[in-house]
Amino acid sequence: MGTFIVEGGHKLSGTIRPQGAKNEALQVICATLLTSEKVVISNIPDILDVRNLISLLANMGVKIRYIDEHTCEFQADEVNLEYIDTPEYRRTASSLRGSVMIIGPLLTRFGMAVLPKPGGDKIGRRRLDTHFQGMMQLGALFEYDSDNRLYKITAPSGLHGRYLLLDEASVTGTANLIMAAVMAEGETTIYNAACEPYVQQLCRMLTSMGADISGIGSNLLHIKGAPHLGGASHRCLPDMIEVGSFIGMAAMTGSDILLEDVSVSDLGIMPEMFRRLGVDLRIEGDNIRVRQDEIYEIDTFIDGSIMTFADAPWPGLSPDLLSIFLVVATQARGSVLIHQKMFESRLFFVDKLIDMGARIILCDPHRAAVIGSGRFQSMHGTTMVSPDIRAGIALLIAALGSKGTSRIQNIDQIDRGYENIEVRLRSLGANIIRVDE
Numbered sequence: 001m002g003t004f005i006v007e008g009g010h011k012l013s014g015t016i017r018p019q020g021a022k023n024e025a026l027q028v029i030c031a032t033l034l035t036s037e038k039v040v041i042s043n044i045p046d047i048l049d050v051r052n053l054i055s056l057l058a059n060m061g062v063k064i065r066y067i068d069e070h071t072c073e074f075q076a077d078e079v080n081l082e083y084i085d086t087p088e089y090r091r092t093a094s095s096l097r098g099s100v101m102i103i104g105p106l107l108t109r110f111g112m113a114v115l116p117k118p119g120g121d122k123i124g125r126r127r128l129d130t131h132f133q134g135m136m137q138l139g140a141l142f143e144y145d146s147d148n149r150l151y152k153i154t155a156p157s158g159l160h161g162r163y164l165l166l167d168e169a170s171v172t173g174t175a176n177l178i179m180a181a182v183m184a185e186g187e188t189t190i191y192n193a194a195c196e197p198y199v200q201q202l203c204r205m206l207t208s209m210g211a212d213i214s215g216i217g218s219n220l221l222h223i224k225g226a227p228h229l230g231g232a233s234h235r236c237l238p239d240m241i242e243v244g245s246f247i248g249m250a251a252m253t254g255s256d257i258l259l260e261d262v263s264v265s266d267l268g269i270m271p272e273m274f275r276r277l278g279v280d281l282r283i284e285g286d287n288i289r290v291r292q293d294e295i296y297e298i299d300t301f302i303d304g305s306i307m308t309f310a311d312a313p314w315p316g317l318s319p320d321l322l323s324i325f326l327v328v329a330t331q332a333r334g335s336v337l338i339h340q341k342m343f344e345s346r347l348f349f350v351d352k353l354i355d356m357g358a359r360i361i362l363c364d365p366h367r368a369a370v371i372g373s374g375r376f377q378s379m380h381g382t383t384m385v386s387p388d389i390r391a392g393i394a395l396l397i398a399a400l401g402s403k404g405t406s407r408i409q410n411i412d413q414i415d416r417g418y419e420n421i422e423v424r425l426r427s428l429g430a431n432i433i434r435v436d437e
Contacts, residue, residue, distance in 0.1 A: 002415075004408040004422060006399035007431035009377050012255035014428045018243050018262055019045040019419045020070060020236035024198035026098035027175045028205050028234055029053055032062065032074035033105035034179060035209060037231030042071040044236060048416040052096050059083060059092070081110060090116040090150070100128060101172055103151075104179035107140060108159050117149040130173035134164050138177075138184055161186035161225055169194045169219065169313040175202055182211040184225040193221050196314040197266040201237055208232040219313075238263050241320045242418065243288070244270055245393050248324040249425075250290035251279040252331060252401035254376050257428060259288045268315045275299075276307060277325065278332055295375055298334030310339035319346070323394035326350070330358040330379065331401060332372035339367050349391035352384040353398055356406075381406035389417035396421070400430055409437070 020043035029050070032039040044050060046069060054072065058064045061080035065073040083089050084106075093099040094116035106113035132142050132151070138159040143152040161184045164177060174194040179202075181188035193199070195217055203216045209232045212224035243262045250257045251274070264271070264286055271288065274281050278296030282289045298307055311319035319342045326338045330353060340346050347368050350360045356379040359371040373379075381404035386392030392414040399406035408414075411434070414421060422432045 001409060001437055002411045003435050003437045004396065004399075004411050004414075005433050005435060006381070006396065006406045006408065008381055008399055008402035008404060008406065010253065010400070010429055010431050012250060012253050012257050012400075012425075012428040012430060015258045015260055016246060016424060016428060017260045018238040018246070019047070021045070021198055021239040022047060022049060022241070022417050023171070023196075024201050024236045025050050026053055027101055027172075027198060027202045028236065029057065029074070030098070030101040030105055031179055031202060031206060033057070033076045033079065033102060034109055034182065034206075035229040035231060036075070036077035038073055038075045039209070039231050040067065040071065040073045040233045042233070042235045043238075044070050044072055045239065046070065046419050048412065049096060049098055052092070053098050056089075056092050056096065056099060056102075059089070079110070081112070084114045094149075100131065101176050101179070103131065103135070103153060104176040107135060107153055107155055108180045108183040111156065111158065112154045115151045117151070128173075130166055130168055130170040131176045134166065134173065134177040134190075135159075135180055137162055137164055138180060138188065159184035161188035161223070163189045164191065166190065166192040168192070171196055171199060174199055178203065178206070178213070178221065178223065181223040182206055182213070182226060182229065186225055188223045188225070190221040190223070191219065193219050194313060195219050196318075197237060197240070201234075205232055205234040208234070237266055240267055240270065241318065241390070243267065244274075244321045244324050245397065245418070247274055247279065247281060247288065247290055248328045248397050249400055251277070251292050251296060251328050252397050254292050254295075255428075256291045256293075257289070258284075259290075261286055262288050264288070269317060270321060273309065273317060273321075273325065277328055277336070278334075279328070296332050298329060298332045298336050298372060300334070306335050306337055308337045308339055311341055320390050322346070323349070323390045324397065326360075326368060326370060327353060327394040327398045329370040329372055330360070330398070331374075331376055333374040335369065335371045337367060337369050341366060346388075346391070349387055349395065352382070352395055353379070355384075356380055356382050356398060356402055358398075377401065377403045380404050383407040383409070385409045386411055386413040389413055393418060400425075400432075
């Protein structure tokens with residue numbers, strides 16, 4: 001098991017460029033199954049979850065050719081459907097949450113898909129009803145094998161477009177249904193669709209492949225089914241969550257760093273929410289500079305009441321960012337309530353921050369009140385275990401901004417979402433090493 005050893009209290013300085021977006025990469029890579037022609041995707045992050053998905057597709061018979069470290073050519077002209085009935089497929093797919101998005105492409109192109117109950121972060125219930133109910137409305141037949149925890153879905157008569165009103169604005173559910181609908185017969189309308197930038201990017205790539213999608217960027221999509229899709233070239237956006245992570249690191253350590261090529265227009269309200277925490281954040285073209293010379297002070301609402309940060313569907317605040325805002329607030333002046341609405345287990349990592357000296361009250365599984373210390377390095381290093389990707393990066397941010405040395409175990413979780421994070425942090429002046437224990 002890998003471990004990070006972090007000596008806190010060092011200021012960061014320099015310039016860094018965010019990696020490609022993890023959540024977008026998982027979607028668009030699955031979309032390559034929709035065509036037999038070549039699809040080239042660039043700015044792919046070299047992270048564990050993406051590598052595992054690419055390996056899964058390669059084992060299914062998709063031809064994979066790396067053009068460079070972050071650019072890959074995919075050609076799904078000889079997909080081996082027998083592979084998805086093998087124990088090897090079930091083991092691999094069950095360990096990767098992103099594997100759920102192969103269902104839509106396989107179903108609409110080949111008429112069948114099999115998926116073991118997927119894994120991923122242990123952050124609470126992550127139901128798949130939206131995916132399967134939508135596909136059944138499009139004409140698919142669904143079966144769940146509870147003994148083997150296996151989902152089986154077929155479309156013996158093909159898929160047929162219709163009006164879908166999603167019960168939740170699920171990002172992966174929306175992506176899966178878009179991919180199922182692009183080759184379904186007739187027209188599909190998806191209402192209450194997720195409209196995050198990464199879903200928009202998926203739609204743009206599919207449109208370049210020949211799909212007919214209107215309403216991109218809204219929660220109401222109209223999709224006219226196409227008989228086939230062709231090849232395309234696509235570039236992933238910068239990873240919004242990594243941008244937020246580096247902003248948090250700079251604030252927590254009282255540092256001056258420049259984030260280059262962040263695609264400011266796709267960050268939504270995130271920069272403004274950091275400003276509400278008091279972070280000195282300046283937008284310079286398509287770059288963001290954080291210059292945190294003094295301790296930051298949390299804003300209040302207009303009537304003077306305590307600020308609340310809560311996740312919401314886009315263009316609201318991403319739930320993936322709340323762990324970062326929570327840890328950054330521990331050193332601010334003032335108080336804030338963090339309300340994680342979507343996942344009931346995502347705040348359980350705060351006990352590690354409390355052990356480090358943070359003043360946090362875990363009100364219930366969804367809410368935590370943070371009373372900032374009002375000074376840098378108000379926490380002390382300790383030994384902790386990373387429970388998931390976002391909690392793991394929050395603990396790393398805490399370690400960077402604390403006194404003394406911290407050990408963060410189970411860093412494979414961080415590797416699932418962050419590319420060579422310790423190397424990139426050392427380039428900014430952090431004292432961090434990776435060891436195998």
